Amino acid sequence: MGKEFKIVHETEVDGTPQQVFDAATGGTSGWMWPMEIEPKLGGAGPFGSTVTVWEPPHRYSNRMEGEGGFFNQLDFDISELADGTSWLRYVHSGVFFEDWDNQYDGAAKHTAFYLHTLGQYVKYFAGQQAAFADVQGPAASSSAQAFVAVKHALGLYDAGAGGHLSVTIAGLGTVDAVVDYLDDNFVGLRTEDAMIRFFGRNAFGSVVGMTIHLFAEGADAQAVGAAWDSWLNGLFEQ
Incomplete structure (x- = not known):
């Protein structure tokens, strides 16, 4: 029996909302791994997911669903701060079916590291493919x-x-x-x-x-x- 989880991580990113949005949707080789994302509502997302929100440069979400109530969803909410930098609110929600505590702990810690890396990418290498x-x-x-x-x-x-x-x-x-x-x-x-x-x-x-x-x-x-x-x-x- 699966159990739902929700990981929320918020951070300031030294870049414009457009740079953060582009990193999340097109520059993933620079901070996570290469992924293809069809840039439109209903488009194909990573690992068989579907783009459920496409509102550049502020909001992007994808979601995949499977048997037994499984789902995995990623939400990026990007706002502009007064100094021209960005505030990113990232939510990863879904279902783990076994070893819930260890999986949650690992996913939460990986999230913090990946989003830090996204921030480094936007600050130093924005717009570049890797x-x-x-x-x-x-x-x-x-x-x-x-x-x-x-x-x-x-x-x-x-x-x-x-x-x-x-x-x-x-x-x-x-x-x-x-x-x-x-x-x-x-x-x-x-x-x-x-x-x-x-x-x-x-x-x-x-x-x-x-x-x-x-x-x-x-x-x-x-x-x-x-x-x-x-x-x-x-x-x-x-």
């Missing part, structure tokens, strides 16, 4: 201390949010980055032409993962992803 890579750690990265190992390998025992770090990645050289997000489960790094996000999903029963968003013209996401894959997986080799 070459995207997704990297997953090995089974050993599901252990309780796996994300701690990742943080140590990045040198985060010497840096905090707002600080800088440098890490050497075979095949890429030295990556110099600003630490734009740091907590127990997530790390966000931003360079001049990329955002690199680390997900401590070991806390939610999965493996550590990361996404790479490359904004430089001609960026080779496959090669960069392979280099980071070797680095991440190498941390957990026996």
Whole structure:
């Protein structure tokens, strides 16, 4: 038997409502992952959803439904603030069918991180499409201390949010980055032409993962992803 959930997250975004709306509906490769959204009411949304609200640049929603009362709905409500920036109210509602507490906790924490990343995208890379890579750690990265190992390998025992770090990645050289997000489960790094996000999903029963968003013209996401894959997986080799 499913149980409904509702996650509400509100945040200021350093960009215009149009920039935020465009990020939510067309620039998703820059802050989450690439998604196709048909830009109209009733249009096709991600994962078989339907666009249920299309009011640019202030409101966008999509919803999918399934058997047994299942539904998943995302609502973006964007308003302009007096200084020209935006206020985003995001609501994710739906149904979880099992392990409700863990799923809710994971979804709520992922929401905060994704929307922070959206804000970074709008502030530094608005309007740009990204070459995207997704990297997953090995089974050993599901252990309780796996994300701690990742943080140590990045040198985060010497840096905090707002600080800088440098890490050497075979095949890429030295990556110099600003630490734009740091907590127990997530790390966000931003360079001049990329955002690199680390997900401590070991806390939610999965493996550590990361996404790479490359904004430089001609960026080779496959090669960069392979280099980071070797680095991440190498941390957990026996």
